[in-house]
Amino acid sequence: MYVQLLDLACGALLLTAVLVLWRRELVVIIRVFALQGAALAVLVGVLAAHENSAELWAVALGVFVLRAGVLPYLLRRALAGAGESRREASPLVNVSASLLAAAALTLLAYAVSQPLVALAPSAATQAIPVGVTVVLIGFFVLVTRRRALSQLVGFLLMDNGITAVGFLTTTSVGLVVELGVSLDVLLAVLVLQVLTTRMRETFGDTDLDELRELRD
């Protein structure tokens, strides 16, 4: 039961990451991102039930509130403020190529995580490659998406992946650490949101390639 729930949560994590690559509408992407936050919370909850730890339950709740509630809300607000075309204009790499890349990254993550898994084989550590894949896909989104908002999603995707790997490897990261990391992420999102707004006010767009003129 525990293993199946764990695998289900991890599967949801991976699927949502790939969906972010696939879909082009920003509204949908944010919804998918919220879904991924919920999956992450479920993952932590499953681990909490297995460890029977109250602290971990609290963390799971915190993760849910932050990643499925606050962050998507902030993103949606930024999008509403934008009032621009809601569709992601055109990623630097088209969707089918992105999906192929995601497959390659998944393979890479599995190949690289083998020694980590071999250190202490268990149901939780078996799922480490999924976390690494989410990190890599997040990085890929960060690199290939034009809009500041979708890059923000990429950044948060990476953070979700890192958190997942953290919980899968050590089971209990500790409330304080998780709290610190979450606050960090929240702060980063707020700052980036302000930056996005300022960029739009200054340049009328949030296409990061417009920043090219700023060098030197």
Added chain:
Amino acid sequence: MNLAATGMAAAVAIGLMTALIAALLPARPALIGTGTALTGAAAVAAGAAALAGGSFSVVLPDVLPLSGVSLTLDPLGALFVAVTGGVAVAAGIYSVSYADTADLRARGVQTALPVFVVAMVLVPAAANVGTLLVCWELMALASLVLVVAEHRRGPRVASAGRWYAVMTHLGFVSVLIGLMVFVAQAPDDSFTALREAGRQLSPAVAGVVFVLTLAGFASKAGIVPLHAWLPRAHPEAPSHVSALMSAAMVNLGVYGVVRVGVDLLGGGPAWWWLLVLALGAVSAVYGILQAAMSSDLKRLLGLSTTENMGLVLIGVGAAGLFASSGDHALAALALTAALLHLVGHAAFKTVLFLAAGSVLHATGTRDLDALGGLRPVMPVTTAAFGVGALAASALPPGTAFVSEWLLLQALIHGLPAGGVAAAIAMPVAVAAVALTAGLAVATFVKAFGVGFLAKPRSDAVVDAHESPLTMLAGMGVAAVVCVVLALWPAGILPAVQAAAGGVAVSGDVILRLDQVTGALSPLLLALGLVAAVVVVAGVVRTAAVRRVRRTARLWDCGGGPMSARMEYTATSFAEPLQRVFDDVVQPELDVDVSHHQESRYLVQAVEYRRKVPDRIERRLYQPVLRLIAAWGRAGRGLAPGSVHRYLGYGFYAVCGVLILLAVTR
């Protein structure tokens, strides 16, 4: 605790205290200058005590992580400590008034001066590699701060600072690698352990260590072809700093070569020392030739430093060559000559740079073509520069004369000693020393005659005034030392021979070479010269008195009263030399003749421009600089300003590393 240890402790304590005061309190050049001079005095006391037989060593394992600080004063190090201290005394006294300008009152500059002196005093006292390298780097950084102290004067100062920073750090890296290779062969990094290990080193490793450290130390000593920083940094630094750098810091390059090559590696094959000899000879001739062409007073002095360090290296190289062929008596003589020249150079270069600083202070220019006529307005500075110029000229009764005479004796007597290599190298070295001596005379006659005598060539000189008392005192101390060294070198010879590790010269008034025939008495020679001058003057005087005295205008070819424009300038004085050495210096000449409108046969004006570029620099440095610039331009292509590109670099790097991990594991 003996006197040497007390002196070292006092020098370091006073120096650091002075630096602390300079860093925390508002600028007080008088206090800082006095503190620096006291630091120097304590260092002189420590060095003298150690040379007299009271060596000491101390280990402080907790001061530096990993290696700890370890200090020892053996005779070789003590000589350099004493010389550095002596220069610091003169420069410290001098800086009391000289450093009282807005630029030099800056807190960082005031702090760097005592730190620089302390670092220079500690370098020759270091007894392990860690201490040596830390002090070496501290010395480089402090001197860099001082070089760029007057950066508001113009972009040339910043450029000089960049050259100095880059070259001194490349030199440091070279020394670092060399010593690390050496330390890897020894149980720890103390000099005692290295001395043991140096005996069992394989020839290849020893050669690598020697060549790497030689490159680093030679760049500090301003040896061709690593001299490019020296004629830039020495003129642009404040003059008391120029004196410290030129008279004390460059010596430590020689110290490094002797310490590593002779002491730690225990001599070595003949090719090492032939290399040193060749570098020295090329530096001596090239340095003085460039100095002879220069019309910037401080640049001239800086290039003359390259020359003198070259002469010292000729001595060191000859000593190593003799030692490798087993002739230890001649080796001691050559090393004694080299170290004596180094001491003498420290004395006269201090005087010369301080006097040049005094001229700069009074007139605001270093351009010899704009100076002249300083004797009536600045008599003491003129006298001090005269003493320094005579000392540098290798003519009796001068300081450099004694040491160069000893050097020549060693080289000449070295002919039968060392086989084919020596048989070829020695006559060439003798020729190089002789040529250098001749060119040095011309150079310093130019510097003194054009810079100080005759009529003033610009308004700056007319408004000049003699410098404040402390500046004169600083120059005076060094000038007195110059005179003493010139007339009574026997006073310092025991110390120098203790450092050289062998007695080759004895005698008090008359110096006698112990192993080979040769004797010289600088004092009697000087007295004889004075007597001869008096006699000649007397004879001329009595002959002149017999005639009827007539007052008339000087013959001026009917061109009206002689004006300053008819005088020899520095450029015109050097012109014959430039012609002789045309192929070597390859000057860039530009002569513009403009004619009168009315007639093509009447010349209205002639404009003459001459530039003497540094050929070695052009051939050796320009390609490297171009390469680096091209590399930089290629690097700019990597940074087009696209955020995605930058993120992509990170992404591809992470993926690349992961793939590498996945594949290689």
